Amino acid sequence: MPYLPTIGLEIHVELSTGSKLFCGCPVSFGGEPNSRCCPVCTSVPGTLPVLNRAAVQYAIKAGLALNCEIGLFSKFDRKNYFYPDLPKAYQISQFDLPFCLDGYVDIELNGEQKRIRIERIHLEEDAGKLVHDGLDKYSLADYNRCGVPLIEIVTKPDIASAQEAKAFVEKVRLCLLYAGVSDCKMEEGSMRVDVNTSVRPVGTDELGTRTEMKNLNSIRSIVRCIESETARQASVLDSGGRVVQETRRWDDNKGESRAMRSKENAHDYRYFPEPDIIPAEFTQEQIEALRASLPKMPHERYLEYTGKMGLPGSDANQILESVALADIFEDAAAISANPRTSASLIIVEILRRLNDMGLSPEQIPFDGAALGKLVKMMDERQITANNAKKVLTLMFETKDSPDKIAKDNGFAVISDVAGIKSVVSDILKQNEKAVGEYLAGNAKTFGFLMGQCVGALSGRADPQVVRAVLQELLQKGQD
Numbered sequence: 001m002p003y004l005p006t007i008g009l010e011i012h013v014e015l016s017t018g019s020k021l022f023c024g025c026p027v028s029f030g031g032e033p034n035s036r037c038c039p040v041c042t043s044v045p046g047t048l049p050v051l052n053r054a055a056v057q058y059a060i061k062a063g064l065a066l067n068c069e070i071g072l073f074s075k076f077d078r079k080n081y082f083y084p085d086l087p088k089a090y091q092i093s094q095f096d097l098p099f100c101l102d103g104y105v106d107i108e109l110n111g112e113q114k115r116i117r118i119e120r121i122h123l124e125e126d127a128g129k130l131v132h133d134g135l136d137k138y139s140l141a142d143y144n145r146c147g148v149p150l151i152e153i154v155t156k157p158d159i160a161s162a163q164e165a166k167a168f169v170e171k172v173r174l175c176l177l178y179a180g181v182s183d184c185k186m187e188e189g190s191m192r193v194d195v196n197t198s199v200r201p202v203g204t205d206e207l208g209t210r211t212e213m214k215n216l217n218s219i220r221s222i223v224r225c226i227e228s229e230t231a232r233q234a235s236v237l238d239s240g241g242r243v244v245q246e247t248r249r250w251d252d253n254k255g256e257s258r259a260m261r262s263k264e265n266a267h268d269y270r271y272f273p274e275p276d277i278i279p280a281e282f283t284q285e286q287i288e289a290l291r292a293s294l295p296k297m298p299h300e301r302y303l304e305y306t307g308k309m310g311l312p313g314s315d316a317n318q319i320l321e322s323v324a325l326a327d328i329f330e331d332a333a334a335i336s337a338n339p340r341t342s343a344s345l346i347i348v349e350i351l352r353r354l355n356d357m358g359l360s361p362e363q364i365p366f367d368g369a370a371l372g373k374l375v376k377m378m379d380e381r382q383i384t385a386n387n388a389k390k391v392l393t394l395m396f397e398t399k400d401s402p403d404k405i406a407k408d409n410g411f412a413v414i415s416d417v418a419g420i421k422s423v424v425s426d427i428l429k430q431n432e433k434a435v436g437e438y439l440a441g442n443a444k445t446f447g448f449l450m451g452q453c454v455g456a457l458s459g460r461a462d463p464q465v466v467r468a469v470l471q472e473l474l475q476k477g478q479d
């Protein structure tokens with residue numbers, strides 16, 4: 001029997017604040033175990049949490065970036081559970097009054113738009129990490145991550161396929177990157193996804209029993225996990241069985257999941273209001289100030305790039321992958337008034353060099369103004385396209401301005417036609433045989449002569465001008 005999947009996601013995102021949610025310990029990845037904790041984040045009795053203002057602002061910015069309503073009155077709650085990576089045996093989270101409610105993200109798949117609703121975003125503290133010895137003999141606890149501010153983005157069950165889930169996670173990631181609230185590095189665990197999946201027979205409305213797959217840390221494993229779990233549930237139902245509500249662990253190496261524990265319900269956690277932190281209250285003005293502080297979101301930029309700037313959608317998306325690239329592109333396009341060439345230099349030349357050098361776009365050593373200047377020099381024919389590429393390479397190495405590089409290296413174009421004419425006429429004299437063949441009707445030798453001329457001018461003349469001069473002089477020879 002054919003089945004339709006229904007998928008909801010819970011996305012955990014670590015906020016890139018300087019310090020943890022309730023103490024002054026620094027937030028960063030890696031490092032010596034237990035080198036970034038204190039009595040507060042390791043919950044020594046008698047310590048009290050102090051709420052980090054920046055973390056609250058980041059959580060609200062995330063909500064605004066994902067089109068949420070922001071609650072003007074929010075509070076924290078205790079979620080009680082025991083696990084060795086959380087030494088106080090409860091997590092400070094938010095239950096009934098989270099900071100952000102009722103958001104949405106529009107995704108596009110095969111040219112069709114779909115809205116995925118976001119139920120809520122709440123702020124909570126991250127737990128520590130257990131390091132297992134691999135022999136199942138002992139585990140070591142590292143509390144560096146304990147107390148790192150974490151938002152949990154909970155969707156409505158609006159996702160109907162692995163590909164929709166992928167598009168949604170990618171879009172959320174991009175919006176949060178642009179909002180500047182997280183580095184969203186899935187490989188370092190600063191963005192982790194729980195997937196809730198159920199299937200129902202085609203033609204029915206009632207949702208099936210769902211299972212939860214926790215802590216997926218790559219887009220690829222999200223896609224594979226959804227495909228595998230959808231197929232597993234369908235085969236359970238087809239063989240007359242029933243799906244059990246449970247948490248399952250995804251094994252990315254084997255490409256399969258196994259049951260971990262039966263799924264808890266909210267009442268198992270015995271939530272109650274956190275007595276050590278007063279509720280957070282905001283005015284609408286404070287929320288609007290945070291909204292105004294957000295940069296333009298990627299979908300707005302996409303419309304501008306593909307609209308008045310005239311970029312193809314795929315080029316726009318490639319640039320929008322990185323905030324740094326998008327900012328460089330916009331500055332370069334503004335200065336050169338030539339978005340298309342700016343984009344093509346970024347996509348073809350800059351991305352290739354970054355790839356070769358193993359650098360990220362944030363490490364580009366020049367700004368959009370310098371790139372815009374280079375594009376302008378090309379447009380004004382001060383430099384050939386070929387030499388522009390050489391200048392670009394040197395911009396990575398020297399950090400000099402493009403005009404200084406062009407001047408220092410003799411890349412400036414020979415723009416006077418008389419100069420070009422004298423070089424071309426010398427070449428024709430040196431290649432009488434080829435000229436004779438051309439005049440006798442062998443058009444192929446034109447390419448050879450053109451190559452000789454361009455070589456003699458060492459790429460400093462506009463090829464179109466050289467071509468015109470060469471044609472003109474050969475024409476004269478014919479007359």
Ligand SMILES: [Zn+2]
Pocket residue numbers: 020023024025036037038039040041042147
């Ligand atoms: Zn601490």
